[in-house]
Structure formats: structure tokens, C-alpha cells
Amino acid sequence: MIEFLRNWVEQIAITIIIVSIFELILPDGKLKKYIKIILGVYVVFCIISPFVDNSLYSFDKLDEIDLSDYVENATLAENTTVNQESMDLRLQELYIQELENNIEAQVQEYGYNMSKCDIDADLNSSSENPGIHSIKLELQEKGRISNIESVEINISNNTNIEEDQNNDQKTKELKKSLAEHYEIDEDIIKISIK
8 A cells, every 4th residue: 555655646746747847848828828727637637547447447357258248249240141132133223223313414415304214234243244235215305295296287398307317416426425424335225205
């Protein structure tokens, strides 16, 4: 007990000497009062540290710890198997859904609304034929109402031909853009305009 008190007093004395030296070195200014507070907290910590129960930090008590709970949890985690196939399928579904959203955004840039998008893809890299196999799009021009039957008044055949050529040109550009963006062949992209 006397040895404990002697060590404790030595620790406090050394702490106070160090704190006093710091206070002498500190220049006068706004920060001095904050540094004094920190030094005061350090002194208080040194005074009460021997009385704080440090059994939590002691390595002598490792023998008393019951490791059976940890072993059970590790065994449960080891026995729990994740169905990799279902995870792969879900990831593939999410990828295709995101792919459809990206294609829809590109389609809208070309002045169309996408009414249907079918993507045939196998994203499993270990399969025989991975990649995007086909993309089938059904589009309609923005502003055109699809549920109403259209009435055509044919004054001359030139306007329909020009409109078809314009749509063909836009769909070719859209196909090319999609093919370049997804690094696929243009032939697997099928676009129909309604």
C-alpha cells in the first residue's frame, strides 16, 4: 500500500512539474486559457487514474472470459450459406432494370417515348455466351397519342415518305448511339415505332 501511494505521489509530482513548464513556455494570448483547461484535465486524469477500475483493460483476466458464445456465433456464420445463384439472378435483374432506365433516357433524347423494352442478356461471365443478346424497343413519338386511331388524309404520298425517312434516320442514329454506348452490334437492336 505504501508503494502504491509513493508511485501515485511521484506521478502527480511529475505531472504538475510538466504542466508548470508548459504554462511558463506558453505565450500570452487567447489560446492560453484553453490550453490551461486541457492541462488541468490532464492533471485531474493523473490524480484519479489509479482509482479507476482498469480491469477492463487487463490482460490477466482473459482466462475468465467465456469464449463459447463467440464460437457459437462463428459456427452459425460458417453454417449459413448464401445462395449465390439467387444473388446472381437478382443482380442480373437489377442490372437489366438499370439498363432499361438508361436506354429510356437515351430514347427520350431522340424525341421518342419508350412504350416497351425487352432485353435478352446473360451477365454471368462463366456462362457459354455472356453479354447482351438482343434489345427490342417499341417507341412512339413524343406528343403522339397512341390510344386514338389516326385518321390519314392523303393529299400526296411525299409527306408520308418523308416522315418515314425521317423516322428511319432517327432510329438508325439511335441504334448507332446505343450500340456504341453499350459496345454491342447494331444488328441485335430492333426498334419499332408505333
